[in-house]
Amino acid sequence: MPSKSTSVRRRQDSRKQSFKAICTKCNESTFVPFKPSPDRAVYCTDCFKEKQSSAKKQSGNLTFKTRNPDEGHKKDRTGNYESSRVDKLDSQENIENSIPLSEEFESMEISPSLKKAISSMNISVPTPIQKQSIPALLQGRDIIGQARTGSGKTLAFAVPMVTQCDPLLNKVQGIVLVPTRELAIQVASVIKSLAAPENISVSLLYGGHSMNPERSALRRGTHIIVGTPGRTLDHLRQKNLNLNFVKFFVLDEADEMLDKGFLKDIETVLTKTPRTRQTALFSATMPNWVTDASTRHLNNPLIIKVDAELDSAPSIE
Numbered sequence: 001m002p003s004k005s006t007s008v009r010r011r012q013d014s015r016k017q018s019f020k021a022i023c024t025k026c027n028e029s030t031f032v033p034f035k036p037s038p039d040r041a042v043y044c045t046d047c048f049k050e051k052q053s054s055a056k057k058q059s060g061n062l063t064f065k066t067r068n069p070d071e072g073h074k075k076d077r078t079g080n081y082e083s084s085r086v087d088k089l090d091s092q093e094n095i096e097n098s099i100p101l102s103e104e105f106e107s108m109e110i111s112p113s114l115k116k117a118i119s120s121m122n123i124s125v126p127t128p129i130q131k132q133s134i135p136a137l138l139q140g141r142d143i144i145g146q147a148r149t150g151s152g153k154t155l156a157f158a159v160p161m162v163t164q165c166d167p168l169l170n171k172v173q174g175i176v177l178v179p180t181r182e183l184a185i186q187v188a189s190v191i192k193s194l195a196a197p198e199n200i201s202v203s204l205l206y207g208g209h210s211m212n213p214e215r216s217a218l219r220r221g222t223h224i225i226v227g228t229p230g231r232t233l234d235h236l237r238q239k240n241l242n243l244n245f246v247k248f249f250v251l252d253e254a255d256e257m258l259d260k261g262f263l264k265d266i267e268t269v270l271t272k273t274p275r276t277r278q279t280a281l282f283s284a285t286m287p288n289w290v291t292d293a294s295t296r297h298l299n300n301p302l303i304i305k306v307d308a309e310l311d312s313a314p315s316i317e
Helices: 004-016 045-059 085-092 114-118 130-136 153-164 181-198 212-220 230-239 254-259 262-271 287-296
Strands: 019-022 029-032 141-148 174-177 202-205 224-228 250-252 276-281 302-305
Touching: 019 212, 114 153, 114 181, 130 141, 130 153, 130 276, 130 302, 141 153, 153 174, 153 181, 153 250, 153 276, 174 262, 181 202, 181 224, 202 212, 202 230, 212 230, 212 262, 224 230, 230 262, 250 254, 254 262, 254 276, 254 287, 276 287
Parallel strands: 141 276, 141 302, 174 224, 174 250, 202 224, 250 276
Antiparallel strands: 019 029
């Protein structure tokens, strides 16, 4: 049996070890003093400090009761929990800031926890694009939605996508393609806020950094991916990504993606998904060449135009 001093040294040595991980919040690489696991949230130093600061502000307002640690968690087919208690506490932090939802949101066929997540985002009344798109997508319709930037398009497709994902099926069921890394991070942030209470995981795929963290996330299993066309296609070619179970496919900022020459990559990705998938295309402008290209991949789409005056791109120097 090892001596007491030997045990102490081993514990000290273990504390000096660090493991590479991906921050749950900002998706950047970091090092942590414990071995990461799929069911535990990991934060970089800056995000952890921000989280602690936020928790301190909320601690005076939140009252926590003792509960069974298994309560509120769902198990996957292997019997493992799909979300950690840290994720649950994260979703609690915005409870005090939530506001009542309008009757338009309350009447939508979405879960109470999803409605609470929308409320915690300080959203009460749906925007015009949300009001028209969410019910149609919940009914299974393909849509082409046109509304200007800042009109709430992300929530318009995120709510139906999260609703349709099955947390017990550890496969990619939803995919969102966007033209830039910055937009991918922004869209994923909104989807994660809605997905966490539903035990739905979200992963980012974009270029400019190592593929290894993304590859690891895909191997662990994720329900929704948000990515740029090129990086998503790279993972498909390397067989890191399987889209055979995709139910919901979204092209966001479609005019910009097609204008930048992503059409070939997008169509290649589309061919890897089931033909029975539901497809939605959202864009700030909707010139004819965009709708002509999109209708080849959509089934009798419902066309929703909120900002009809933006059919052509604005002339800006």
